[in-house]
Amino acid sequence: MIQTIDLRGTRPTPAELLAAVPRAATSVTVASDVAAALIDDVRARGEAALLDQAERLDRVRPAHVRVPASEIAEAVAGLDPAVRTAIEETIRRVRIASAAQVPPRVTTTIADGAVITQRWQPVNRVGLYVPGGKAVYPSSVVMNVVPAQVAGVSSLALASPPQSDHAGRVHPTILAVAGLLGVHEIYAMGGAGAVGAFAYGVPGLGLDPVQLVTGPGNVYVAAAKRLVRGVTGIDSEAGPTDILVIADAAADPRLVAADLVSQAEHDELAAAVLVTDSAPLAAAVSAHLAELATTTTHSVRVTAALSGPQSAIVLVDDLAAAAAFSNAFGPEHLEIQTADPQAVLARIDNAGAIFLGAYSPVSLGDYVAGSNHVLPTGGQARFSSGLGAYTFLRPQQVVDYGREALLAVAGHIAALSAAEALPAHGDAVTARFSAGAEG
Template sequence: MIQTIDLRGTRLSPAELLAAVPRALTDVAVASDVAAELIDDVRTRGVAALLDQAERLDRVRPEHVRVPAEQIAEAVAELDPAVRVAIEETIRRVRLASAAQVPPRLTTTIAEGAEITQRWQPIHRVGLYVPGGKAVYPSSVVMNVVPAQVAGVTQIALASPPQSHFGGRVHPTILAVAGLLGVDEIYAMGGAGAVGAFAYGVPDLGLDPVQLVTGPGNVYVAAAKRLVRGQTGIDAEAGPTDILVIADETADPEFVAADLVSQAEHDELAAAVLVTTSPALAANVEARLGQLAQSTMHSERVSASLSGTQSAIVLVDDLATAAAFSNAFGPEHLEIQTTDPDAVLENIENAGAIFIGPHSPVSLGDYAAGSNHVLPTGGQSRFSSGLGAYTFLRPQQVVRYSKEALRTVAAHIGALSDAEALPAHGDAVRVRFVGE
């Protein structure tokens, strides 16, 4: 079912490691033309385009694109009590972890009368996307909204696709969680059209453009986010989920297999990768994957994921090589199940979130760990990070110099401005001391 990549006995260069990494045979670029058409349609026709796209892509035409307040209140009132308790505890935990991500204002004294203050200014208005295709993700509401609120964002708009099973409404659990968090600007719109609506606004809907679009989604959402970057900010081009497990002979094959399947059930293109020094563990995990793939609810989806080019069991000589392979893969979720996981962690550079030990499964992070589950996919953790309060903050330097402090560097500024053939720069300083 799952392919095996045997790297034992080899010493691969960084470029060769990148080439050995299993990837899905998809590219965000292939969805760009379709995403661009959907975005342009929304920019041209506004609400009419959003309604037509919902009817065509979501198989339902919502009565309201902007969700009425009474629907949100109704969803909160009807939320399953057990789910509400779980959500409220998740909110509490994510709020605690997010608060640690807000840097303090810091003033540095460069010289007497010369100060630079580093402040972190929250974005004013954001658009948060919550997918609703193969599954429903109320947890993603928490993961998007809470860090934005902790950062100090004052306007939060949320979009999620209309659901045919609920007469074109946003899924009631998503509405309920948004209501619990105090979000009342909610739109029944999905996919690339929703991203375009956030980026450019929809005047006939009263939807103002946002400064940042965040949240996971399918390949069309990722393509749309790439297209609107520059018009608005984005967190990342989130695509199908992935998990990489580094394990040695001490790992429990039942745990490892269960964790791989837990991510494979998201999507046929989800990547599930085990990197191990133990052929025995590899064999046991492979056998258990076959059994779990047949017995789990989303059997066909899991089987497609595990048998895809993006999933593999990778055999390596040592844990240092395992860490190097993981860094090349750039996992969204990395689990380390070894005798000494902290020793492996020392060699890890690239990962969205890292789960240490046999009792820290990715499922914990998906829901109730307190960490954020909106993470870079498709190897993007090699150059970007997951969602957090810092996503919604912009560092700004505030410069405050007295006249005497400026005087001490006036000659330096003049020398540098002359060297760059920009004499007006130096003149702007000299004019402040004319007549002295």
């Protein structure tokens, strides 16, 4: 079912490792043309385009795109008590972890009368995307909303696809969690069209453009986020999920297999990768995967994901080689199930979130660990990070020099401006000290 990549006895270069990394055949680039057409349609026709797209792509035409307050209140009232308790605990934990991500304001005195203040300013308005295709993700509401609130974002709009099973409404559990968090600007819209609506606004709906779009989604959502970047900010191109497990002979193959399946059930394009220096463990995990794939609830989806080119069992000579492969892969979720996880962790540079030991499965991070589950996928952890309070903050340097402090460096400014053939830069400083400049 799952392919095996045997790198034992080789010393691949960084470029060769990148080439050996398994990836899904469908990329964001392939989805770009479709996403661009959907965005252009929303820009041209607004609400009518969103309704038509819902009917075509979500198989239902919502009665209204903007969700009435009455529907949100109804969803909150109808939320299952056990789910509400779990959500409230998740909110509490994510709020604690997010608060730790807000950097303090720092003031630095460079010289007498020369002060630089580093402040972190939140964006004012954010569009939060919560997927709703093959599964429902109330946990993603928490992961998007809570860090934005902690950062101080004042205006939050949330979008999630209309559900054919709920008469074209946003899934009631998503509405309920949004209501619990105080988010009342909610839209029944999904996919690339929703991202375009956030970026450009839809005047007919009272939807103003946002400064930042965050949240996971399918490959078309990821493509849309790439297309609107520059018009608005994005967190990352969070597409189909992936998990990479580094394990040695000390790992329990049943647990490794269970964790790989837990992410494979998200999507046929989900990537599940085991990297190990133990051939017996690899064989045992493969056997457990074959069994689980036939018995798990979403068997067809899991089998497709595990059989795809994006999933593999990778054999390496040692754990140093395993870490090197993981760094090249840049996993969204990295589990380290080895006799000494900390030793392997010391070699890891690139990962969205890291889970250490047998009792820190990715499922924990998906829900109540306190960490955020909106993470970079498709190898983007090699250069970007997951969602956090910092995502919604912009560092700004505030410069405050007095007269004598500026005079002390005026000569340096004049010299540098002359060297760059930009004399007006120096003139702007010396003008402050010329005769009559201070009236």
